[in-house]
Amino acid sequence: MSILESFSLAVKNILSSKTRTLLTMLGIIIGVAAVIVIVGLGNGLEQYMTDSFSGLGTNTLTVSVSSRGSTRSLSVDEMYGIVDENSQYLDQCSPTVxxxxxxxxxxxxxxxxxxxxxxxxxxxxxxxxxxxxxxxxxxxxxxxxxxxxxxxxxxxxxxxxxxxxxxxxxxxxxxxxxxxxxxxxxxxxxxxxxxxxYLPYTTASRISGEVSSYVITMKDENYIDQSVAALENALYEVFSSDDYYTVTSMAEMVETMTSMINILVGVLAGIAAISLVVGGIGIMNIMLVSVTERTREIGIRKSLGAKERYIMQQFVIEAASTSALGGVTGILLGDLLSVAASVVATRLMGENLSVSPTLAAVAAAFGISVGIGILFGYLPAKKAAVLNPIDALHYD
Incomplete structure (x- = not known):
């Protein structure tokens, strides 16, 4: 029996019991849809975070400075001097009050x-x-x-x-x-x-106090580490300690927050993927029932010369087809829910937040659903393949 014939027979068996098949696929459908929506939400949050911080400038460094008592402080002119001395990395500078x-x-x-x-x-x-x-x-x-x-x-x-x-x-x-x-x-x-x-920092410092922070741009974002190191080394020479200044990179903040979002999305997707396992167990259960119901059919086929691998192939393909159909349905449902979630999130937050699953996430969800069908369909298929034809023919 060819794979195409096995697939055709699997489709007939699936369509012959639509309600049971739908209930069997339910776990797969929910799992795939949930994974797609969660991954899409993570992508949307990551893009929203990047867009929000890009307005602040991902090529900027923020320097916060505190005076070292009466022994040492950093003047505005000294900070401008540090920027000029490291002009290969640093560009513009603005004191802020x-x-x-x-x-x-x-x-x-x-x-x-x-x-x-x-x-x-x-x-x-x-x-x-x-x-x-x-x-x-x-x-x-x-x-x-x-x-x-x-x-x-x-x-x-x-x-x-x-x-x-x-x-x-x-x-x-x-x-x-x-x-x-x-x-x-x-x-x-x-x-x-x-x-x-915005008013002149000199005027502001006279009114409310000294300058304690600076915003500095980098000439090239690809040299963030070198820019930060150059700035920190210069400040260390001034204060002889790193307790009196802090250098923060907007790009590093974006990267850190993106990593946190990815970790959260990974955890939530892992939790959602549990339903895929539950769906796989459901497929295995229904396939075991199917093997029991079709015992005489298996006995007849084996008595007519069907090999074990053909019997096994038929049931594995049937399990994989059921799971794949559930995966496709889950993908469609996940896309619809993503569109709805985008609309709801935008209205509730008042911000443009797009829940957009990637093609890789969709392909992975489908591949996992098929893999689960094959994995959990193997045991029932093995059971069907090793049935004794005489016992199968006498089964009532």
Whole structure:
């Protein structure tokens, strides 16, 4: 008997008992669909994380510095000097001063707005651009000018799109708005990326304290390790200890979070795959029942000269076909659930999160389902193959 004939006979046996076959495949269907959705969710989260951090710049290093008491501290000029000395790896640098305080625009007091003191390079480092007016300039840093650049949300919400030349009060000090940044988020909302104010770091440090962090860009992301090492070595020479500074790479943060997501997805996919094993046990059980029901048929075939390997081949192919059919159904169900999950996740989170299973995941799920059918169909097939034809013919 050829494999094609065995497959044709297997399809007939499967179709002859549709309800039993569906119930048999249920574990496989659920397992495959669950694995596909979970892997797709993991891919979506990974892409969402990458997109979120790419806006912050994966080619940036963040340096946090704390003064070593009265014995040693790092000035802004010294940090610029370190960047210049390692120009083969490092490019732009911006001191940053975070300001926690209120902003008063006219009669409105704003508390959710992000206020930072930065250099003239920060807008370029962050990937933003100025849509109207001008950016902060080097002269603003030197003169400690009371000027600022604001995000698109503040421009629209409080100035009706005409903020350039207007004033606002930060920490009780009046600042003149000299520029408005181009919109970054799809929607303008309070607390978003467009709800921000940048002022000269020299002015900010006079108001709220010294500079304690820096954002530095790398010339080539492929040399992250070398860039970090060069920066840490220079800082170690200044402080003679690594307790007073921290160098953080955005790319490393993305890689770490991606690894965590992959581990979580792997664990969840492993749990979901348990149902595949349960489905395999169901297939083995139903095939054992099928062998019992078809004992006389097996006896007749063996008495007519059918070899053991043909009998075994027939039942293994039938088990594999049942499992493969369940795998295909599970893939279709998993794709439908992925589309539905994308819509639900996007609406609930308000973010563009796509649950997108990869072709490799789909192929692996199908391959595993077929493999499980063969694995769990072997025992019933072996039992059928070794039946004594005389006993089989006398079976009632």
């Amino acid at each position: 975070s300001m926690n305080g209120y902003v008063k625009i006219g009669s409105d007091t704003v508390s959710s707005t992000s206020v930072q003191g930065v250099s003239e390079d920060y807008v370029d480092i962050s990937g933003a651009s100025v849509s109207s007016g001008r950016n902060l300039q080097y002269s603003d840093m030197k003169l400690r000018a009371k000027v600022c650049v604001i995000g698109a949300y503040i421009d629209r919400a409080y100035f009706g799109g005409s903020a350039v030349g207007q004033t606002m009060r930060i920490y009780g000090t009046t600042f003149t708005i000299v520029g408005v940044l181009a919109q970054q988020d799809e929607d303008l909302e309070e607390g978003g990326s467009d709800d921000c104010i």
